[in-house]
Amino acid sequence: MVDIGSLDLLPFLLSFKLAGLTTLILFVLALPLAWYLSQTTSKTKPVLEAITALPIVLPPSVLGFYILVVLSPNSAVGTFFEDLFGVKLVFSFTGLVVASCFYSLPFMVQPLQSGFESLNKHMLEASYLAGKSRLQTIWYVALPNIKPSLITALIITFAHTVGEFGVVLMVGGSIPGETKVASVAIYEMVEVMEYGKAHVYSGIMVLMSFVVLLSVYIFNQKQKKIGIL
Template identity: 65%
Template sequence: MLIDFTPFFLSFKLAFFVTVILLCIGVPFAYFLSNTRSKIKPVLEAVSALPIVLPPSVLGFYMLILLSPDSIIGETVYKLFNVKLVFTFEGLIVASSLYSFPFMIQPLQNGFENIDKRLIEASFLSGKGKIRTLFKVILPNMKSSILTAIIITFAHTIGEFGVVLMVGGSIPGKTEVASVAIYDYVEMMDYKSAHFYSAIMLIISFLVLLFVYIFNEREKKKYELF
């Protein structure tokens, strides 16, 4: 059995880019949600959480339409950057970022909302502005939430199937990530290869979740000491 590890490389590469992008977007967005009292907050929360309950096939279908060369977005991106967003790795990044969005936002929002308000007040009283308070006080005190958001987003992106298949297709070496490769092997009735790929994905998923739970448990014990 000849095993091609390219799909795993593409999966990790996709997960890395998606996680970095969502972390940059997620921190200010989650900070806004945790501090705003606007009437639009429930709408924003519902929209950001929609990928959790929406079937991947539905999201993938609309992403396929939204990113196609005939759409405004697809046509504009192609004209400006000469990049197609359908059946390309770049398209996978865009689609996966939308699909994994709530898995980054919700842990971050919970982290912001659980910060001791006295720390923030003390920071303001010492003369620090909102930006310095965010980076010097708030974020360092919610490391557990940040790490959870990063790891869960990364792991969720690795395991994506429906959205990446519809938007990226199954192009070997370009858009065929590990989850799609497993599907292809099953379609070819190559169960030995499918078992091998599935076992690796299972081990990776378990280790990721185990790391998160161990880290969070240690963080809880630190706070219990105080």
Template identity: 70%
Template structure:
């Protein structure tokens, strides 16, 4: 059994982790100001923006993947721009699945951060502004340290969700070894060729990783709640 595990091709998992890390980093940078705005604004557009950010949760991955494929292809304005200016094709390569993953995993980063910001004591934020700190310093030095459970949830769940992505990644990237063949796609292909042994091994690894990810989140959040009660 050990010899068999040592012979497993872990490239799809490494590719999945690489995709998840880059996606999580990009989404954190982009969603931090967005989540802050949504938590603080009283604009009438807030429900519209919240619905837009949440749509990837309810839109079927194949539908989202189809329109992303159409919007990023070399026939589209965006696709033509990247092809002409940078010589980069946005479909059937790693760049394309990064864009697709960022859009598909957007709600998993925005919603926990927004909820965390909304739970903050308004007096604490006002005191920060009165002391001369701008919005940027207030977010980094005051807000983020006080929403650690929400922050950790956003980062870990986004990472884990991206690792398990299938439909959108398949539509945009296909299954190119060492390029777009992530773990979920590898499992699908094993099932297609009836290689259930490898499908079981890959699926078991994914289940264990998912469980450990959620376990870490709940352990940390429970510790934070106990600390909060002790205060």
């Protein structure tokens, strides 16, 4: 029997902190990208979409390896950040945030892009004719009319980041209080055969994932009913 009070909740707090920062950063970065992909007719669109979707099909260990190489102190990127800001990007929480942004990018971009593509074009044209800028049109016209896609993008990105394992282990390792997130903690428990604690940690992850998905589906169902009415 596992004593619940003895469980270390710091890995979960780190996971939620990582997921929150990643979701916020990706929303800012993915919004213009998703808008561009939804509006462009350029021949390069399929190439950009394929590059954006790569983290979905690439094994996390492969993606994590290349991110590790790019962010290492021996690389130009790693050297730049360490010399200018004094920040090490590997085996640090900052590096986890950078890696998570790459890994979770398609989970933010694709729902937003799908939502933008479903918008009535006449609505956007009317906004431009009224003198609204592109940014104003996105913020005040487009986003309020794609609430299901927006909520899906935010929640799925957050949940997906919480469940990361391969990429965060490759880039961040397992430093208690720094990079040891919940998924890594579960892996280490299994390694030392602490199956009781692993069951509890895994159960929390399963419950959280189910609640997140259920919330998304309930919200989208309500939005569809409102649309029908």
